[in-house]
Amino acid sequence: MRYVVIMAGGSGTRLWPLSRQGRPKQLLELFDGRSLLRLAYERLVGLVEPDHILVCTGRAYADDVARQLPELPHGNILGEPEGRDSLNAVAWSAAEVAHRDADGVVAMVTADQVISPVEEFQRSLRVAFEVAESRPMALVTLGVVPTSPHTGYGYLHRAEEVPGFPGVHRVAQFKEKPSREVAEAYLATGEYWWNAGMFVWRAATLLGQLDQLLPHTAETVRTIVAQPERLDELFPKLTRISVDYAVMEPASAGRTDGEVVSVPLAIDWRDVGGFVSLAELLPHDAHGNAVEGRAVSLDSAGCVVINTAGDEHVVATIGLEDHLVVATPTATLVAHLGDAERVKELVAIVREVAGPRFA
Amino acid sequence: MRYVVIMAGGSGTRLWPLSRQGRPKQLLELFDGRSLLRLAYERLVGLVEPDHILVCTGRAYADDVARQLPELPHGNILGEPEGRDSLNAVAWSAAEVAHRDADGVVAMVTADQVISPVEEFQRSLRVAFEVAESRPMALVTLGVVPTSPHTGYGYLHRAEEVPGFPGVHRVAQFKEKPSREVAEAYLATGEYWWNAGMFVWRAATLLGQLDQLLPHTAETVRTIVAQPERLDELFPKLTRISVDYAVMEPASAGRTDGEVVSVPLAIDWRDVGGFVSLAELLPHDAHGNAVEGRAVSLDSAGCVVINTAGDEHVVATIGLEDHLVVATPTATLVAHLGDAERVKELVAIVREVAGPRFA
Numbered sequence: 001m002r003y004v005v006i007m008a009g010g011s012g013t014r015l016w017p018l019s020r021q022g023r024p025k026q027l028l029e030l031f032d033g034r035s036l037l038r039l040a041y042e043r044l045v046g047l048v049e050p051d052h053i054l055v056c057t058g059r060a061y062a063d064d065v066a067r068q069l070p071e072l073p074h075g076n077i078l079g080e081p082e083g084r085d086s087l088n089a090v091a092w093s094a095a096e097v098a099h100r101d102a103d104g105v106v107a108m109v110t111a112d113q114v115i116s117p118v119e120e121f122q123r124s125l126r127v128a129f130e131v132a133e134s135r136p137m138a139l140v141t142l143g144v145v146p147t148s149p150h151t152g153y154g155y156l157h158r159a160e161e162v163p164g165f166p167g168v169h170r171v172a173q174f175k176e177k178p179s180r181e182v183a184e185a186y187l188a189t190g191e192y193w194w195n196a197g198m199f200v201w202r203a204a205t206l207l208g209q210l211d212q213l214l215p216h217t218a219e220t221v222r223t224i225v226a227q228p229e230r231l232d233e234l235f236p237k238l239t240r241i242s243v244d245y246a247v248m249e250p251a252s253a254g255r256t257d258g259e260v261v262s263v264p265l266a267i268d269w270r271d272v273g274g275f276v277s278l279a280e281l282l283p284h285d286a287h288g289n290a291v292e293g294r295a296v297s298l299d300s301a302g303c304v305v306i307n308t309a310g311d312e313h314v315v316a317t318i319g320l321e322d323h324l325v326v327a328t329p330t331a332t333l334v335a336h337l338g339d340a341e342r343v344k345e346l347v348a349i350v351r352e353v354a355g356p357r358f359a
Numbered sequence: 360m361r362y363v364v365i366m367a368g369g370s371g372t373r374l375w376p377l378s379r380q381g382r383p384k385q386l387l388e389l390f391d392g393r394s395l396l397r398l399a400y401e402r403l404v405g406l407v408e409p410d411h412i413l414v415c416t417g418r419a420y421a422d423d424v425a426r427q428l429p430e431l432p433h434g435n436i437l438g439e440p441e442g443r444d445s446l447n448a449v450a451w452s453a454a455e456v457a458h459r460d461a462d463g464v465v466a467m468v469t470a471d472q473v474i475s476p477v478e479e480f481q482r483s484l485r486v487a488f489e490v491a492e493s494r495p496m497a498l499v500t501l502g503v504v505p506t507s508p509h510t511g512y513g514y515l516h517r518a519e520e521v522p523g524f525p526g527v528h529r530v531a532q533f534k535e536k537p538s539r540e541v542a543e544a545y546l547a548t549g550e551y552w553w554n555a556g557m558f559v560w561r562a563a564t565l566l567g568q569l570d571q572l573l574p575h576t577a578e579t580v581r582t583i584v585a586q587p588e589r590l591d592e593l594f595p596k597l598t599r600i601s602v603d604y605a606v607m608e609p610a611s612a613g614r615t616d617g618e619v620v621s622v623p624l625a626i627d628w629r630d631v632g633g634f635v636s637l638a639e640l641l642p643h644d645a646h647g648n649a650v651e652g653r654a655v656s657l658d659s660a661g662c663v664v665i666n667t668a669g670d671e672h673v674v675a676t677i678g679l680e681d682h683l684v685v686a687t688p689t690a691t692l693v694a695h696l697g698d699a700e701r702v703k704e705l706v707a708i709v710r711e712v713a714g715p716r717f718a
Contacts, residue, residue, distance in 0.1 A: 017675075296712045298705045299698075309691070314713040316376075318694035318701050325693050332668070332686045334693050335677035339658075342677050346657045353655045354673040 002048050002129050003106040003203075005093040008037050008057045008065065009083050014274045016347045017331035018308065020359070025272060026057075026111040027064050030292055030306070031281065036272060038068050040111035043118050047125060054078060054096065056089040081235050087217070087246040088238045090199070091210055095221040098203035105132045107200040108243075114270045114281050121267055128200035128263040131165055135259060139209065139251055140200040141171065143193025143262040144269045149183035152271070154195040154244070162261050171252050171260040174244055193264060199243070205258070209247050212256045214239060217246075275324050275340040279304040293327075304337060331358060361407050361488050362465040362562075364452040367396050367416040367424065368442050372706045372718070373633045376690035377667065379718070384631060385416075385470040386423050389651055389665070390640065395631060397427050399470035402477050406484060413437060413455065415448040440594050446576070446605040447597045449558070450569055454580040457562035464491045466559040467602075473629045473640050480626055487559035487622040490524055494618060498568065498610055499559040500530065502552025502621040503628045508542035511630070513554035513603070515621050530611050530619040533603055552623060558602070564617065568606050571615045573598060576605075634683050634699040638663040652686075663696060690717060 008026040019025040026037045034042075037055070044053055050071040057065050059079030066077060078092060090108055097104040107125055115121050128140045143156045154177055158169035174195065178186060186192035210218035220234050239246075251258035272278050279290040282304070289300060293307030293315070300320040307315040309327040317325060324340050326333040331350075333343070351359035367385040378384040385396045393401075396414070403412055409430040416424050418438030425436060437451060449467055456463040466484055474480050487499045502515045513536055517528035533554065537545060545551035569577035579593050598605075610617035631637050638649040641663070648659060652666030652674070659679040666674040668686040676684060683699050685692040690709075692702070710718035 294713055296705070296709045298701065298708055307691070312716075313689055313691070314709060314717045315691040315693070316705055316709055317692075318705050319698035320693060320695065323693070325691065327686070327691045330672055332666070332672070332674040332684065332691055333676075334674070334679060334682070334684050336679065339678035342657065346655070346675055346677050349657055350655045350673060350675055354653055354675075357671075358673045 001052060001101050001104055003052045003054065003097045003101070003104050004044050004048050005054045005056055005078075005090075005097070005106055005108050006037065006040050006044075006111050007086065007089050007093075007108060008040075008055055008061070008111045009080060009089055014341075014343055015272075015278065016343050016350075016359070017326060017328045017333055018306065020330070023064075024058070024061060027061060027068065028308075029068075030278065030308075031114070035068055036114070037065065037111045039114060040109060041069050041071075043115060043121055044109075047122050051076065054093060056080065056093050058083060081232050084235065084238045085240045085242050086197070087214075087241045087243045088221070088235070090206065090243045090247075091217055091221045091238075092224060092235075094201075094203040094206040095225045098207060099225045102204060104203045105129055105200065106203050106206075107198070109198045110196070112271060112273075114272065116268045121265065124263050124265045124267075125200070127165065127168065131162065131168055131261060131263060132200045132202055132205075134164075135162075135261075136202060137205060137257055137259045138201060139205070139248065139258045139260045141248060141260065141262050142196040142198040142200070142265050144196050145264050145266045146187055146192065146194050147268075149180060149187045150194065151177055151180055151183050152273070153177060155183075155186055155192045156195050156262050158191055158193060158262055165261075165263075168261055168263050171248075171262050174249050174252060193262060194269070195244070196265060196269070197244075199248075200263075206247070209251060209256050209258050213250055214241075214246055274343070275304055275306075275326075276337065278306075282306075302337070304340075360411065360460050360463055362411045362413065362456045362460070362463050363403050363407050364413045364415055364437075364449075364456070364465055364467050365396065365399050365403075365470050366445065366448050366452075366467060367399070367414055367420070367470045368439060368445075368448055372703045373700075374631075374637065375702050375706045375709075375718070376685060376687045376692055377665065379689070382423075383417070383420060386420060386427065387667075388427075389637065389667075390473070394427055395473070396424065396470045398473060399468060400428050400430075402474060402480055403468075406481050410435065413452060415439065415452050417442060440591050443594065443597045444599045445556070445602045446573075446600045447580070447594070449565065449602045449606075450576055450580045450597075451583060451594075453560075453562040453565040454584045457566060458584045461563060463562045464488055464559065465562050465565075466557070468557045469555070471630060471632075473631065474624075475627045480624065483622050483624045483626075484559070486524065486527065490521065490527060490620060490622060491559045491561055491564075493523075494521075494620075495561060496564060496616055496618045497560060498564070498607065498617045498619045500607060500619065500621050501555040501557040501559075501624050503555050503624045503626065505546055505551065505553050506627075508539060508546045509553065510536055510539055510542050511632070512536065514542075514545055514551045515554050517550055517552060517621055521620050524620075524622075527620055527622050530607075530621050533608050533611060552621060553628065554603070555624060555628070556603075558607075559622075565606070568610060568615050568617050572609055573600075573605060633702070634663055634665075634685075635696065637665075641665075661696070663699075 054076045056078040062079040155175040157173040159172035252260040282290040287301040300317040302322040413435045415437040421438040514534040516532045518531040611619040641649040646660040654674045659676040661681040
């Protein structure tokens with residue numbers, strides 16, 4: 001059977017004060033009241049049944065996840081006692097699926113992006129499932145067909161096409177985030193795709209890779225699934241490492257019996273990494289202000305105004321140009337949009353000056 | 360005996376969202392946690408006893424006044440059912456004092472300004488009490504010795520000195536807010552003082568003036584004091600007029616038996632009319648930011664940041680210059696300081712777009 005695990009961990013300070021400890025960006029209900037997690041879930045409707053969808057998240061966020069995804073059985077929310085990077089989310093999820101269904105095939109998808117069209121995403125995911133079902137050793141990674149020489153993503157260098165799957169390629173190599181020149185060269189060849197950080201494989205195959213590469217991890221996640229009461233004891237001892245470093249790169253280099261292939265995603269892929277990219281996804285008024293929540297403006301243009309401080313709060317601006325205003329119950333952020341990337345730096349000062357509970 | 364009435368009515372939208380309906384600027388606790396009302400009260404310590412101090416305010420604000428001035432007997436807070444301009448506050452207060460003490464002399468003081476030094480204010484007020492006690496028909500108005508050709512105040516044109524009171528003058532005429540040129544001419548003569556809107560007189564004398572000028576008002580306020588249960592019925596029927604128009608100007612023009620004299624106030628007189636004047640009174644950080652409440656800034660200078668949204672809220676700014684940021688539980692205002700005077704215009708839009716409860 002087919003399963004999907006939505007990975008929704010991490011907090012991230014680049015959207016502070018929207019995203020805070022205890023409130024990661026995937027859970028922010030910024031899109032007509034829906035969160036990135038909810039959008040990720042809705043992208044799966046028609047592809048798999050709700051009881052075959054799992055979410056791997058921080059334990060602190062489990063209640064919010066359950067509230068936003070009431071369709072999910074409660075046992076399908078895997079709450080990590082602490083963040084241990086992507087491999088352990090992937091490994092634990094795979095062990096959970098394998099425990100339920102020894103032949104289960106699982107797609108690991110992210111919830112950090114807004115993706116359109118959804119039909120194209122589903123079409124690619126179906127192809128990826130078919131590849132994993134017909135080629136038992138396949139480690140399928142999804143590759144976004146690049147639309148720009150983006151320097152914020154890793155790249156996949158594709159090799160020859162996989163027989164029987166037009167457009168699906170073996171992966172020759174994983175590349176780190178490139179410089180501008182290198183990214184432009186990648187784009188010119190047409191042989192490089194963005195590394196989406198989404199994977200499809202037989203759960204047993206992924207665990208088999210770990211038996212070869214990180215046997216302690218493989219053993220630990222199997223133990224956690226068999227003896228859930230030991231989660232708090234065992235999870236924090238797992239090696240902190242990304243799935244790319246731990247599995248995909250060694251496998252693509254021939255160090256395991258895994259076969260790394262990539263299915264292309266020809267989609268609009270928008271990362272919501274910071275306020276500028278978030279603003280592109282919000283509705284805009286006639287003066288180019290991107291607005292979410294209750295806001296009133298007078299002679300303001302090109303601003304991003306986000307008000308999540310509640311129904312009984314209004315944000316009002318006069319004469320602002322290209323400014324960011326974010327109001328939440330616990331903090332107000334005002335910055336020039338050109339400084340939006342400095343939020344992380346600001347949060348460090350907030351932690352120091354105002355105290356950690358505000359950060 | 361001597362009495363003081365602090366007039367603390369009015370709401371005013373120029374400090375929105377700090378000042379809102381139900382929260383006039385005199386009650387905002389912006390000065391080390393003290394309000395303008397509290398400062399006005401503390402200016403009287405040593406001059407009169409607390410049970411001889413009354414506050415005339417809107418009924419809706421009476422509880423806040425009582426909380427901020429716990430020293431006052433409850434019966435000393437006169438809560439107007441609605442604002443009916445300054446004359447009626449003055450007239451009701453005078454009737455209340457006359458009812459308690461037929462020979463009572465009362466100073467009517469405002470709570471709209473920050474005044475220093477307090478000793479000089481008290482010295483002038485003592486002189487004004489002495490004038491009113493020794494000259495039974497005196498209507499004493501306090502005149503601020505001007506330090507600039509301010510166009511935001513009315514002026515008093517002083518005439519000859521009052522015998523026995525050096526520096527105290529009869530008033531020849533009241534002048535409306537002047538143009539810049541006229542104000543400069545006033546300043547050059549040295550014969551004009553700012554009209555402080557503060558008065559001292561025997562309560563019976565003020566009521567006698569009203570008997571001559573506005574007999575219905577005189578009768579009504581006496582009835583209200585004698586039959587307090589009729590306040591709601593009678594107060595709203597009072598003529599809406601200022602004390603200057605109703606009494607001081609006619610009396611200075613010889614239309615009554617009153618004697619209008621002015622005692623100078625040689626003080627620093629700071630009106631808190633808007634955010635720019637408020638900011639001058641707040642502490643500033645090393646970058647010239649005027650800050651009240653919990654705030655953190657990164658590369659911001661010349662800003663005014665006021666956070667009254669509560670102890671569990673922080674305001675953080677990056678890269679702002681000469682901006683105004685105000686955070687309250689119900690609203691956030693962000694503006695360029697050059698647009699701070701447009702707040703009134705904004706409030707009209709807020710009322711229209713977000714709804715009257717936000718204005």
